[in-house]
Every structure is written in structure tokens, then in C-alpha cells.
Amino acid sequence: MNICSLKLRNFRNYDMAECVFRPNSICILEGKNAQGKTNLIESIYYLSHLRSFRTPSSSSLILENQDFFMIQAQIESHQRKEELKIVSMDHEKHLYHFNDPIRRYSDFIGIVNAVLFCPDDLMLFQQSPKIRRRFIDMELIKISKRYTSTLNHYQKMLKERNSILKREKVDPVLLETMTEQMIQDQIIILKQRVSFLEDLMEKTRAFYSYFTKEKEEVGARYQTFISMDDLETNLRNAYKKSEMRDKLYKKTHIGIHKDDIDFHMNGISVKEVASQGQKRSFVLSMKLALCQIIYEKQKEYPILLLDDVFSELDDHRCQKLISILPQKMQIFITTTGNIEPSWLKDHKAYTIQVENGHLREVKK
Ligand SMILES: Nc1ncnc2c1ncn2[C@@H]1O[C@H](COP(=O)(O)OP(=O)(O)O)[C@@H](O)[C@H]1O
Ligand SMILES: [Mg+2]
Structure with missing residues (x-):
């Protein structure tokens, strides 16, 4: 392009x-x-x-x-x-x-x-989870229409669910409908986020070892509120468990809108161990990896x-x-x-x- x-x-x-x-x-x-x-x-x-x-x-x-x-x-x-x-x-x-x-x-x-790399990108490790979610969302939005529409739908359903919870009398059928839709959306979003991150890290590792002599192992763990094995069942159980609390405090406590990414180096959080130079090489490698993913998916850089x-x-x-x-x-x-x-x-x-x-x- x-x-x-x-x-x-x-x-x-x-x-x-x-x-x-x-x-x-x-x-x-x-x-x-x-x-x-x-x-x-x-x-x-x-x-x-x-x-x-x-x-x-x-x-x-x-x-x-x-x-x-x-x-x-x-x-x-x-x-x-x-x-x-x-x-x-x-x-x-x-x-x-x-x-x-x-x-x-x-x-x-x-x-x-467009993919950007600038000095402020090093803050990615320090900033709030929202910034790391935005990073992954922005990239997936640019390469997957399905991701974009599902994320938009999820956000709409989350708003609806919260407004149902705020009503004097919570309608159980409506609440269940919203929850079910959120569960279906999250299955798609979680799978895409996790697989994107795996692909990104695999390519990042190759670039990282090109830039640095030391052999730190870099990686990232996607942190969510359930385990990824049997997603549908786990999501249903989690929402059932959270329902009382949600009704009491009149809002949705769990969901992918709270997830985070733990970037790590030799198994320890980057923000705890990495020097400025290591962080720079990490982010730079990640941005180059991103270009590679886009090239593979869209057949152009x-x-x-x-x-x-x-x-x-x-x-x-x-x-x-x-x-x-x-x-x-x-x-x-x-x-x-x-x-x-x-x-x-x-x-x-x-x-x-x-x-x-x-x-x-x-x-x-
Ligand atoms: N809204 C604006 N209106 C007019 N000038 C602006 C505006 N925003 C930034 N600037 C000016 O742009 C310049 C900074 O440009 P920038 O592209 O960041 O510089 P650099 O060439 O160092 O990268 C500054 O002189 C700043 O005052
Ligand atoms: Mg400048």
C-alpha cells in the first residue's frame, strides 16, 4: 500500500x-x-x-x-x-x-x-490495560471486518445490559438475552485476540533476536477472566456466578472490556525487568512483526x-x-x-x- x-x-x-x-x-x-x-x-x-x-x-x-x-x-x-x-x-x-x-x-x-513506531510506544508496558486493549483492538479492526462488527455489537450489548441492571425491576428474560449475546460475541473476540497475539509474538521473537545480542525470551500472555479451554461453558458459568453481584451493584463486572496483556521477558513482566533499550527493541520488533502479519493477511505491506x-x-x-x-x-x-x-x-x-x-x- x-x-x-x-x-x-x-x-x-x-x-x-x-x-x-x-x-x-x-x-x-x-x-x-x-x-x-x-x-x-x-x-x-x-x-x-x-x-x-x-x-x-x-x-x-x-x-x-x-x-x-x-x-x-x-x-x-x-x-x-x-x-x-x-x-x-x-x-x-x-x-x-x-x-x-x-x-x-x-x-x-x-x-x-499505517503502522507507527514512536518513542511514546515504550509506555505501552506502563500504561493502563485500556491502552494495551486499544493496541490490539486497533490492529484487529484494521484487518478484520468480523472483529470490528463483533466488537461494536459487544459494546452495544454491554451498554444495554448495564441499563437493564440499572432499572428498578430487572427483567430476567431481557438480562439473559443480553448476556447470551455478549457470550457469543466474546467467544469470537477472545479467539481472535489470542490467536493474533500468538502470531504477533512468534514473529516478534524473530525480530527481537535480530536486534539484541542477549537471548532474552520475549512473549505476551493474554489475561482474561476465564480459562480458554471450553469457552462457552466457562463464560456461562462466570456470568451465572456474577449475576447476584451485577444486580446488587447495577453493572456488569466481567467481560473482555476488562482484559489485559502481560508482556514478559524471560517470564517476568516487562515493566518490572526491562531496560529502556530492551523495551525499545521489544516494541520495535512488535511493530515490524505487525507489518509482517498485515502482509500475510492482506498481501501487501x-x-x-x-x-x-x-x-x-x-x-x-x-x-x-x-x-x-x-x-x-x-x-x-x-x-x-x-x-x-x-x-x-x-x-x-x-x-x-x-x-x-x-x-x-x-x-x-
Ligand atoms: N494546532 C496547532 N496550530 C498551530 N501550530 C501547531 C498546532 N499544533 C502544533 N503546532 C506546532 O507544530 C510544531 C511542532 O510540530 P512537530 O511536527 O511536533 O515538530 P517536529 O518537526 O519536531 O516533529 C510546534 O511549533 C507547534 O507549536
Ligand atoms: Mg517530532
Whole structure:
């Protein structure tokens, strides 16, 4: 998958910017600090996820003193051209695919599949379970329509069930109907989450051992409230057991909306044992593994966004990283200028200068 061109209006520090990108190449976004490199990465990420990785509020993405932003892009995927547009104003997003409005976010997310690695990703291990669930959900939403619709349905049923529990008199038939639907949804979601995580870790281990000399064994355990063997029976029993408590406190206490992922190294939680360097190698390996999974499932690579990664790695690791990047993948790398042109000799690469919200291709 490639992003062929991008147009920004009032997005962060870009009042009006247009840029053409080369397919299957590494695009180096070079510039001093605070010029708009990460902002550009953020706009591509936004096209893919309909959210920023830096802020939950869309309004902070609007250029100061303006009342809307627009991101427009031409995408090439499976030899087909796609045209996408997002206009955000008054806390609402308007989405277009070839000028046809798209109503549901889930129909838009995943048309562009971008994978990001940035320094804040190291927080994945420290942050709340919600962030780790979101990580796995975002990735599955982009690659599985069935996952997306089941997750949406589960969330709707959970809301319904909670509102039934809040009523003065709880209707037992309604409650059972909701519970049963939640059980069926969770069987699908749990199986997909667990199998995705297994696949992800198997591939992550291969990348991890490429980056590090030490031989730590990295892995991840999916943590849920039941054992995975006989899911349907276990789920039914768990909800039966929890019913009294749910009625008493008027809410649903158990479900996949509370699950977590325990990332570990040699069997011990990453947040307890890993150094910054080990965490970085772990997440980086995971992101590369993700690209591999997407390639296997969709028969094309996602767009890889590497923000501020090279400033944190020593020269040897930078070269190692570049040499393992697939040549058929479109990649954006931000840098203040510490990437040696010789490191890129095996790739098609070019440089775009980012200066105060303006983009210009430069010869290197
Ligand atoms: N909504 C906004 N309106 C105008 N400028 C913004 C907005 N959000 C961020 N900026 C500006 O963008 C710049 C930071 O851009 P960024 O892409 O993060 O820099 P870098 O090139 O270091 O990655 C800062 O100068 C910041 O003030
Ligand atoms: Mg930056």
C-alpha cells in the first residue's frame, strides 16, 4: 500500500500543504525541531485510525485561529487508486471516499493501513490495560471486518445490559438475552485476540533476536477472566456466578472490556525487568512483526511510520533497522539529520525537507 499524495489544510502547523510521495520507497522527513515532521506523520496516522496518537481531541489538531482541518490523500492499494478525505469541524468528522460521504467510522478505518513506531510506544508496558486493549483492538479492526462488527455489537450489548441492571425491576428474560449475546460475541473476540497475539509474538521473537545480542525470551500472555479451554461453558458459568453481584451493584463486572496483556521477558513482566533499550527493541520488533502479519493477511505491506526513532538508536542499530526494512514497503522516517545516506544504499530513498509547515523535496 502506498500513499501517493497528501493535501493538508489547517492541520497543526500546516495551513496549506501538498506533497507527492514515491511508492515503495523510504521517505526521509528531515528538519529541525518543531517544524512539522511529527505533524505530517500524525496526519497519515489519522487517515488510518481516525484518531491521533498524541491527543484524544481532534480540535487541537486544527491550526490556531481556524475552525476546521482537512486531510486529503490519494492511496494506491492492490493496484487500485483510492481517494480519501477527512474534514473535521465543530467536533465532528466528515469522511469521504471518492467524494461519497462515509457515515460509519468503521467503514473508513483500515482503507489506509499505517503502522507507527514512536518513542511514546515504550509506555505501552506502563500504561493502563485500556491502552494495551486499544493496541490490539486497533490492529484487529484494521484487518478484520468480523472483529470490528463483533466488537461494536459487544459494546452495544454491554451498554444495554448495564441499563437493564440499572432499572428498578430487572427483567430476567431481557438480562439473559443480553448476556447470551455478549457470550457469543466474546467467544469470537477472545479467539481472535489470542490467536493474533500468538502470531504477533512468534514473529516478534524473530525480530527481537535480530536486534539484541542477549537471548532474552520475549512473549505476551493474554489475561482474561476465564480459562480458554471450553469457552462457552466457562463464560456461562462466570456470568451465572456474577449475576447476584451485577444486580446488587447495577453493572456488569466481567467481560473482555476488562482484559489485559502481560508482556514478559524471560517470564517476568516487562515493566518490572526491562531496560529502556530492551523495551525499545521489544516494541520495535512488535511493530515490524505487525507489518509482517498485515502482509500475510492482506498481501501487501502497510505504510510504516517511524517517528524520532533514529535519534534514540546508536549508528549500528540504525543501520541494522534500515537493512531489515522490506524494500517493497513505503516508509516515512523523521530525522533532524542523523541518517547517513550510505545506510540507505539498498533502498529507494529520497528526502523531503520540513520547514515551518512547508514541504520541499531536496536532492541528497
Ligand atoms: N494546532 C496547532 N496550530 C498551530 N501550530 C501547531 C498546532 N499544533 C502544533 N503546532 C506546532 O507544530 C510544531 C511542532 O510540530 P512537530 O511536527 O511536533 O515538530 P517536529 O518537526 O519536531 O516533529 C510546534 O511549533 C507547534 O507549536
Ligand atoms: Mg517530532
